[in-house]
Amino acid sequence: MAQSSHAIKKSVTIDADVLSALDPERTANLSATVNESLRLVAVLDKERRLVESWEAEQGRPFTDEELRPYIELILTAEVRNGVRTRSASPSAKAS
Amino acid sequence: MAGPRGRRRRLHDITVVATVDTGWVVAAEENVTAARRLIAAFAHLGRMLVVPPIVVVEARQRSASLGAVDDILAQLEGEPHTPADGRRASDLLREAGKQAPAQGILPSTRIHTIGTADALVAAMAERLGGIVYTADPQHMEWLRDAGAQITVQPGSRLSARHNGRSPSA
Helix, strand or coil, rough: CCCCCCCCCCCCCCHHHHHHCCCCHHCCCHHHHHHHHHHHHHHHHHHHHHHHHHHHHHHCCCCCCHHHHHHHHHHHHHHHHHHHHHHCHHHHHCC | CHHHHEEECHHHCCCCCECCCCHHHHHHCCHHHHHHHHHHHHHHHHEEEEEEEHHHHHHHCCCCCCCHHHHHCCCEEEEECCCCHHHHHHHHHHHHHHHHHHHCCCHHHHHHHHHHHHHHHHHHHCCCCCCCEEEECCHHHHHHHHHCCCCEEEEEHHHHHHHHHCCCC
C-alpha cells in the first residue's frame, strides 16, 4: 500500500497468458502492477508467518471453531460494504 | 486508470482492505486472543487489515503499556495519510457539525467529540474501499451520516465485555 522511495531494477519473465489476461491499464505500467502484486504477496506472507508463530506459541493450529466467528464477521462486513457500494452507485440509483 | 480521487488502482482494488480505528487497537490490546484470531481469519481469507498513522499515535498515547500496543500495531499493515485524506476529513467534520443542531448539539461540540483522528480514519477507510473496524461505532456512524462512504463494522468480538461470546484460548 505504502510507496517505497527505494527501488531496484530486476529482470523477470512473465508467462504470456498471464500478461495477456491483464487489463490494459495494468500493462500500461507493468512495474506498478508488479509492485502492487508483490506488495500484496508480501502482506499475505507476513500475515501467514504471524499466524504460524502464534500457532507455534500455542502448540497447535487455530481450529475452525475458533476462526469461524471471525471469518463470519469479516464476510458480513464485506457483504454489507458491497451492498452499500452498489446502492450508492449511479447505475443502482437509475434502476 | 484513475481510481477514486484520481489515483491509480491500488491493492484495495485487488483484495479487500479494512481500516482500523484507535478504539479497535486499544480493544485488541485488551483482548489479544480475539485480536489474533481475527487477524488469523483475515490471513485465512487473504484480506488486509491496515492501520493509519494517526491511530498509531493515539493508540500509543492511550496505552498503559507501549510494548503491548506496539505488538498489536506491528501485526497491521501501515498506510500513509494523504493530503486528500486531510481535506476529506475536514469536509466530513464540517458536515457532521452542520448536522448536529438537529440533535440539539452544538456543531463545535460534535466536531470536537468526533475528533480529527476518527475523521482521518474515515477518510482513509473511504479511500481504501470503505470498511472500517471500530470498537466504538458512534463516531464513525456520525461521519457516515455526514457522507463518509464507509461501512462501519463494530469489533464487538474484541471487546472484553463481549469476550464470553467467543471461545477463549
